[in-house]
Amino acid sequence: MASGGEDMGKDKASTAEEKETASKNKKSLQIEEEAPWLWKWEEGDCLSTDGDDDDEDEDGVKAVIPEDPSAVILGNCGVIAVLFETPSGFAIFGYYGTRLLDPDAWQHIWADFVNTPDQTVWLKEFQAFEDKLSAINKDAISPALGVMVIKRIIETAALVYECDRSVDKHAISLRHAATHLERISHIDAQDWDLLKLATALKLICYPEEKIRAPRRLFTKPQVMRLKKDAPKYEDVILKAPCLEIYNEMYTARKIRCEAARALLCLVERAKRAYEAELPDHEIDPDSRKIRHCIDPVMIDELREWHTRLSTKPKKRQVPPTLAPVDALQRYTLISSHPLNKPNEPGILSLDIHPSQDIIATGGIDTDAILFDRSSGEILCRLTGHSKKITSLKFVNQNGLFITGSADKTVRIWQGSEDGDYSCIHTLKDHTAEVEAVTVHASQKYFVTTSRDNSWCFYDISTGSCVAQVGEASGQEGYTSAASHPEGLILGTGTTDGVVKIWNVKTQSKVANFDGHVGPVAAMSFSENGYFLATAALDGVKLWDLRSSSKYFMTFPPCNSDATTNAVEFDFSGRYLAIGSSDIRIYQVANPKVIWNVIKTLPDLSGTGKITSIKFGVDAKYIAVGSMDQNLRIFGLQSY
Numbered sequence: 001m002a003s004g005g006e007d008m009g010k011d012k013a014s015t016a017e018e019k020e021t022a023s024k025n026k027k028s029l030q031i032e033e034e035a036p037w038l039w040k041w042e043e044g045d046c047l048s049t050d051g052d053d054d055d056e057d058e059d060g061v062k063a064v065i066p067e068d069p070s071a072v073i074l075g076n077c078g079v080i081a082v083l084f085e086t087p088s089g090f091a092i093f094g095y096y097g098t099r100l101l102d103p104d105a106w107q108h109i110w111a112d113f114v115n116t117p118d119q120t121v122w123l124k125e126f127q128a129f130e131d132k133l134s135a136i137n138k139d140a141i142s143p144a145l146g147v148m149v150i151k152r153i154i155e156t157a158a159l160v161y162e163c164d165r166s167v168d169k170h171a172i173s174l175r176h177a178a179t180h181l182e183r184i185s186h187i188d189a190q191d192w193d194l195l196k197l198a199t200a201l202k203l204i205c206y207p208e209e210k211i212r213a214p215r216r217l218f219t220k221p222q223v224m225r226l227k228k229d230a231p232k233y234e235d236v237i238l239k240a241p242c243l244e245i246y247n248e249m250y251t252a253r254k255i256r257c258e259a260a261r262a263l264l265c266l267v268e269r270a271k272r273a274y275e276a277e278l279p280d281h282e283i284d285p286d287s288r289k290i291r292h293c294i295d296p297v298m299i300d301e302l303r304e305w306h307t308r309l310s311t312k313p314k315k316r317q318v319p320p321t322l323a324p325v326d327a328l329q330r331y332t333l334i335s336s337h338p339l340n341k342p343n344e345p346g347i348l349s350l351d352i353h354p355s356q357d358i359i360a361t362g363g364i365d366t367d368a369i370l371f372d373r374s375s376g377e378i379l380c381r382l383t384g385h386s387k388k389i390t391s392l393k394f395v396n397q398n399g400l401f402i403t404g405s406a407d408k409t410v411r412i413w414q415g416s417e418d419g420d421y422s423c424i425h426t427l428k429d430h431t432a433e434v435e436a437v438t439v440h441a442s443q444k445y446f447v448t449t450s451r452d453n454s455w456c457f458y459d460i461s462t463g464s465c466v467a468q469v470g471e472a473s474g475q476e477g478y479t480s481a482a483s484h485p486e487g488l489i490l491g492t493g494t495t496d497g498v499v500k501i502w503n504v505k506t507q508s509k510v511a512n513f514d515g516h517v518g519p520v521a522a523m524s525f526s527e528n529g530y531f532l533a534t535a536a537l538d539g540v541k542l543w544d545l546r547s548s549s550k551y552f553m554t555f556p557p558c559n560s561d562a563t564t565n566a567v568e569f570d571f572s573g574r575y576l577a578i579g580s581s582d583i584r585i586y587q588v589a590n591p592k593v594i595w596n597v598i599k600t601l602p603d604l605s606g607t608g609k610i611t612s613i614k615f616g617v618d619a620k621y622i623a624v625g626s627m628d629q630n631l632r633i634f635g636l637q638s639y
Contacts, residue, residue: 156263163256185229193397202246204230205239294467305442305487323619331634340629341365347625350612353394362389368403391437404434425463436481451477469507479519485529493520521565527573535567544591552591570615579610
């Protein structure tokens, strides 16, 4: 970090070169007339600049730039004092105040505190205070005001930001490339993350080279299709820029993973230092438990996702690759795999990776298991929880995976190149069993619910709990949760049979759905967001979110002794599966007609208790967990 009051404009001479570079970068290769899809740049260049650089004439002589009028208004050449509060006191920094007038200034300010070639910011003074309230008053700041600056936190946060920016700057080009993948190779890549898109282009351009990416990033058919179609892309994409983008993004993601892990440790260390300084009487026993502060930037992102998803047509066409009704009617058991430890049987939760043929299971034996369905092999066994795993979810980006446990903790796992996973965050915000994990539509946030009467909203990238919402005492807590497909609604189920609907943005409850008997064990939103299916002791109830809070249909348990523990819509929203003492698959219709059972599958575990159900891609198979040690796959051998 800079440490002096040198001239703020001494590096202006470099900006002419930056502007010339920016001009080059904005010249795209218009492969197709309708839109450029990939930018060409020289090594060391960027696809965008921060703008407003000094100009140069044709002879390379710097042009005279009038003084910034914003700096005139601020006075002192635009330099302002910035006050930061830290765990032990305060720090004052000098800062070029006109930067706050730039677009997205508040999102970029942390990077300014580290990347300071033009002396944008420098530390002026610092000091620790035993009583921070005495250091500042309504009239002035104490001349001795300062702090022991946690420089590493600022630097690491800026590194994470820079890694994200180096990836996000290619978003437009890569999203356009996804249209080529669909047009040429008939692969729907619109929901792929940017690194996966860049890797696909690398595979197309250099099919014989080894890909540095997490194992199982693509299914085998996708790899074969991309390699086979590689010649078709020769007149569409440019190899060198694709390789540069891939290398830059791969490196950025790898660095970001390590930086995010280090940042969490640093922040936790600072938090502990701060709490250690507080007198005992100032620490609320629930202060770490209840938080109501989702960052405004996050709220804007939630709104953006909601707007993007809610404007899509609700009546979507049936995917041509979706398994038809007559195929589901012929589903039988095609494989059974003993994954859990035989002395501790019971699969309590399962999930299927949205873009890979990998199934995850978790249960009573405390381990999470990642299973490759196509090869029939266990990829890895994740250990670390001390009690049963109650819920688990894949995150469709960055090779992340989340588990929740009865040991009161949530773990975030990071996949590596060799297919192994390591725990990068252990979250301990709950004080009772964690019952459910649900991932937000953006794949950047997730929610957990617990028996401690609270739900937590987390930032996946940092593992930080940005909001925790509690209920009044006397209840026995939450037992299930599901995120609405459009991102602003959360559903939670309670031990007393109530379904609660929340506005995630404001963390406020907007509706209670009554009618169940017993704990709400599971819930699932339909793909278009219209319907919510909830499961409890008395069976499954269907709710229409467009109308009143009264359920419009009930599917009772198979028999009087059975309990219903699982319910799941498929991704297309055309089918609904219910798990009780058997598995029943319904064809989704409208609220005014009966939803017909199209297939009943037996419980082959002998326990009479199906605990979890998940549809595979295009509903071409169904994964089922029960209270024995076996994962069972139902479908057709031809699929």
